[in-house]
Amino acid sequence: MVRTFGCQMNEHDSERLAGLLEADGYQPVDSESEADVVILNTCCIRENADSKLYGTLGHLKSVKDNNPDLEIMVGGCLAQKDRDLIAEKAPHVGVVFGTHNVGRALELLEEHREGGEQVVEILEETVAADKESFPSALPVVREVGWAAWVTIQIGCDNNCAFCIVPSVRGVEVSRPFGDIVREIEIAATDGVSEVTLLGQNVNSYGRDITLDLRNRVGSAGVPEPSEIADLAGRSFANGQTRARPLFADLLRAVGAIEGIERVRYTSPHPKDLRDDTIAAMAETDSVCAHLHLPLQSGSDRILAAMHRGYTADRYLSRLSRARAAIPDLAVSTDIIVGFPGETEREFAETLEVAAEARFDNAYTFVYSPRPGTEAAEMTAQFVDHGVGVERMKRLRAVVERSSKLAQVARIGNTETVIVEGPSKRNPDRLSGRTEHNRLVHFTPPAPIRGGSVVSVRIVEASITNMIAEFVEVVREPTHKTRIPVTAG
Numbered sequence: 104m105v106r107t108f109g110c111q112m113n114e115h116d117s118e119r120l121a122g123l124l125e126a127d128g129y130q131p132v133d134s135e136s137e138a139d140v141v142i143l144n145t146c147c148i149r150e151n152a153d154s155k156l157y158g159t160l161g162h163l164k165s166v167k168d169n170n171p172d173l174e175i176m177v178g179g180c181l182a183q184k185d186r187d188l189i190a191e192k193a194p195h196v197g198v199v200f201g202t203h204n205v206g207r208a209l210e211l212l213e214e215h216r217e218g219g220e221q222v223v224e225i226l227e228e229t230v231a232a233d234k235e236s237f238p239s240a241l242p243v244v245r246e247v248g249w250a251a252w253v254t255i256q257i258g259c260d261n262n263c264a265f266c267i268v269p270s271v272r273g274v275e276v277s278r279p280f281g282d283i284v285r286e287i288e289i290a291a292t293d294g295v296s297e298v299t300l301l302g303q304n305v306n307s308y309g310r311d312i313t314l315d316l317r318n319r320v321g322s323a324g325v326p327e328p329s330e331i332a333d334l335a336g337r338s339f340a341n342g343q344t345r346a347r348p349l350f351a352d353l354l355r356a357v358g359a360i361e362g363i364e365r366v367r368y369t370s371p372h373p374k375d376l377r378d379d380t381i382a383a384m385a386e387t388d389s390v391c392a393h394l395h396l397p398l399q400s401g402s403d404r405i406l407a408a409m410h411r412g413y414t415a416d417r418y419l420s421r422l423s424r425a426r427a428a429i430p431d432l433a434v435s436t437d438i439i440v441g442f443p444g445e446t447e448r449e450f451a452e453t454l455e456v457a458a459e460a461r462f463d464n465a466y467t468f469v470y471s472p473r474p475g476t477e478a479a480e481m482t483a484q485f486v487d488h489g490v491g492v493e494r495m496k497r498l499r500a501v502v503e504r505s506s507k508l509a510q511v512a513r514i515g516n517t518e519t520v521i522v523e524g525p526s527k528r529n530p531d532r533l534s535g536r537t538e539h540n541r542l543v544h545f546t547p548p549a550p551i552r553g554g555s556v557v558s559v560r561i562v563e564a565s566i567t568n569m570i571a572e573f574v575e576v577v578r579e580p581t582h583k584t585r586i587p588v589t590a591g
């Protein structure tokens with residue numbers, strides 16, 4: 104059993120851990136009491152991640168008391184950060200592993216079983232040549248058969264003051280271009296029609312590859328054209344070594360794979376949103392017209408204190424370039440309110456930028472410190488939590504206004520939806536998503552499988568979802584199985 108406590112990168116790592124377990128002969132189970140192995144895949148981005156983990160480990164201690172053969176493993180970024188602390192606080196854990204050695208999880212379990220001792224292996228960095236460092240290079244048990252997450256890059260070279268990622272995931276390492284394309288081609292033949300390219304700073308994909316290639320050309324280690332093509336795509340094959348990110352090339356290559364109908368990506372950084380990426384989105388039909396562009400703050404002083412590398416004006420001008428090039432673009436964002444030192448005037452600037460940006464959706468957070476980050480040390484400037492909550496309410500009102508206008512404007516439209524499954528609130532209805540990632544519920548005339556592409560007419564819209572009338576099934580899915588991975 105694999106339990107996940109985190110972000111999409113973590114959920115994707117969990118799919119790979121489930122794939123490793125299945126390849127080793129394990130079967131998924133529904134509860135810890137039936138399990139031989141429980142892997143807790145942790146995340147330290149979420150609030151109270153450690154108390155959640157230790158609460159679960161406390162519960163698992165009693166499960167293990169009843170079943171001493173149960174093996175408990177802890178991986179992910181909290182394990183990377185807290186390493187010895189987990190080992191010390193929870194001696195009943197058999198294996199602690201980090202973010203750079205997901206592929207070794209079962210070897211470490213074997214080591215623990217043979218020696219009987221707790222095994223802790225935390226690597227400091229990922230080696231590009233070690234393909235197993237990329238969770239996408241491991242076997243996989245996908246949560247749904249028609250959609251795949253594909254890690255294209257791990258780590259982050261930025262140093263946002265509020266974020267723990269660089270210290271737990273290391274520097275940016277991009278996966279070779281050819282590996283990514285091959286994996287998606289295989290997934291497409293298995294019936295996957297939607298892929299989400301994952302990276303901490305996804306639109307700087309390939310920067311490390313091209314810099315490395317440029318350094319090697321002219322030296323004894325000059326790569327062969329075939330190696331260049333595999334690392335960096337066909338447009339580099341003639342010995343070109345443009346020192347620029349390859350993300351746009353990758354979007355076009357993935358978008359051209361037969362059977363792939365939707366390409367999404369997350370999370371890009373505004374400072375790395377280049378015109379060639381916007382052009383690739385505009386010119387590649389299968390790349391969804393949806394941009395998630397984290398703003399974080401509308402105040403230039405706060406953006407600088409966060410080390411975000413852009414100003415509010417720069418953010419807005421990149422956004423307007425994207426909107427000009429990509430018709431009917433949906434835009435979502437992340438915003439933190441109450442960052443240490445944020446004044447009422449600076450918060451008002453965030454409100455102004457949010458209103459001007461007309462977001463379709465925003466993930467808003469009241470700042471809370473993550474131990475180990477620069478901002479967590481700024482205790483003298485912490486904003487009172489009540490003030491942060493009140494600011495977030497005002498920000499939500501601004502975002503919901505533009506969000507509702509955008510949703511209501513779609514009433515009467517015929518939209519294409521990929522069906523996810525029964526609606527959580529009304530099992531007679533099905534739910535699915537448009538290319539803009541809008542949630543749509545509709546009543547089908549007959550059973551329709553998840554992954555089907557259907558056409559619907561929008562009849563009602565609220566801030567969070569839309570109600571539609573069924574029009575027709577456009578395409579049946581071709582995938583085969585579904586084996587769930589539980590979320591914690």
Ligand code: SF4
Nearest residue numbers: 259261263266268303
């Ligand atoms: S870009 Fe900033 S917020 Fe995103 S992972 Fe890197 S350090 Fe964290």
